[in-house]
Amino acid sequence: MAIFGNLSDRLTQTLAGLRSKGKLTPADVDGTVREIRRALLEADVALPVVKDFAAHVRERALGDEVNRALNPAQQVVQIVNEELVRILGGDTRQIEFAKQPPTIIMLAGLQGAGKTTLAGKLAKRLAGEKHTPLLVAADLQRPNAVTQLQVVGQQAGVQVYAPEPGNGVGDPVRVATDAVRFAKDKLHDVVIIDTAGRLGVDQELMKQAADIRRATNPDEVLFVIDAMIGQDAVATANAFQEGVDFTGVVLSKLDGDARGGAALSVAQLTGRPIMYASTGEGLDDFEVFHPDRMAKRILD
Numbered sequence: 001m002a003i004f005g006n007l008s009d010r011l012t013q014t015l016a017g018l019r020s021k022g023k024l025t026p027a028d029v030d031g032t033v034r035e036i037r038r039a040l041l042e043a044d045v046a047l048p049v050v051k052d053f054a055a056h057v058r059e060r061a062l063g064d065e066v067n068r069a070l071n072p073a074q075q076v077v078q079i080v081n082e083e084l085v086r087i088l089g090g091d092t093r094q095i096e097f098a099k100q101p102p103t104i105i106m107l108a109g110l111q112g113a114g115k116t117t118l119a120g121k122l123a124k125r126l127a128g129e130k131h132t133p134l135l136v137a138a139d140l141q142r143p144n145a146v147t148q149l150q151v152v153g154q155q156a157g158v159q160v161y162a163p164e165p166g167n168g169v170g171d172p173v174r175v176a177t178d179a180v181r182f183a184k185d186k187l188h189d190v191v192i193i194d195t196a197g198r199l200g201v202d203q204e205l206m207k208q209a210a211d212i213r214r215a216t217n218p219d220e221v222l223f224v225i226d227a228m229i230g231q232d233a234v235a236t237a238n239a240f241q242e243g244v245d246f247t248g249v250v251l252s253k254l255d256g257d258a259r260g261g262a263a264l265s266v267a268q269l270t271g272r273p274i275m276y277a278s279t280g281e282g283l284d285d286f287e288v289f290h291p292d293r294m295a296k297r298i299l300d
């Protein structure tokens with residue numbers, strides 16, 4: 001995965017430097033932690049996350065578990081691994097389906113984050129798992145958004161609920177609530193609502209998303225964030241958390257060669273798990289996010 005290339009190189013180099021040592025002195029630990037801090041900052045990881053990570057690694061590396069270990073350096077590598085898993089959100093989490101269908105999933109995020117593409121990916125995946133998803137075009141802001149979702153729906157072989165063409169701009173809250181009613185009538189067991197995004201966080205957009213959330217009471221609100229976003233990840237994630245109180249995160253464009261800071265920051269910053277990763281433009285370029293596997297990939 002190109003995205004963590006540099007970070008991965010830096011961390012493995014730093015930890016390789018430790019392996020030649022027997023007992024570790026506090027100076028060895030401090031030097032290693034300093035290198036790890038630097039590597040994370042260069043990868044655009046948000047400062048509070050870097051500080052928290054470094055403090056945990058340092059405290060544990062100076063503690064008994066390393067002192068008593070047969071191979072202290074190996075133990076530090078293990079600690080770094082565990083701490084990476086922790087900041088990436090710990091356990092894998094997938095969609096929690098409603099006891100009473102339909103399960104309602106709302107997507108939110110900036111324009112271009114990858115929401116519409118994700119809607120298609122998720123719908124295709126769910127349809128393959130014998131669900132009967134309905135895609136809902138509640139992004140009425142962008143002229144092409146409805147058509148784009150229809151194309152994606154066709155590719156995924158999934159029905160799309162869209163406002164009638166020619167009905168003016170329309171009311172996205174109304175479209176979303178009508179769609180939920182439609183889904184109940186037609187026995188769709190999952191409703192995926194695509195919402196509008198702007199290039200930057202804006203009050204009107206956030207209010208619209210919050211209104212859709214309130215009106216449809218979704219079981220999951222997925223915040224889609226472009227892994228290329230860099231240091232803007234913090235402000236964007238905070239704004240969406242405040243605005244729509246999302247239940248999970250989807251990282252998109254993990255196939256790119258961004259430094260990956262957003263990916264490594266957002267779960268820890270918001271306390272919400274990264275649930276899926278988007279890894280390309282095709283509808284199958286999509287995977288469940290496993291923090292432990294990602295940590296392993298970074299440290300291997």
Ligand code: GDP
Nearest residue numbers: 111112113114115116117252253278279280281
């Ligand atoms: P939206 O505005 O949030 O709905 O974003 P779109 O779904 O329209 O995606 C914006 C652009 O990013 C499109 O050109 C997509 O093909 C592309 N895109 C979406 N997800 C990915 C991904 O995981 N990897 C790559 N390389 N491109 C993606």
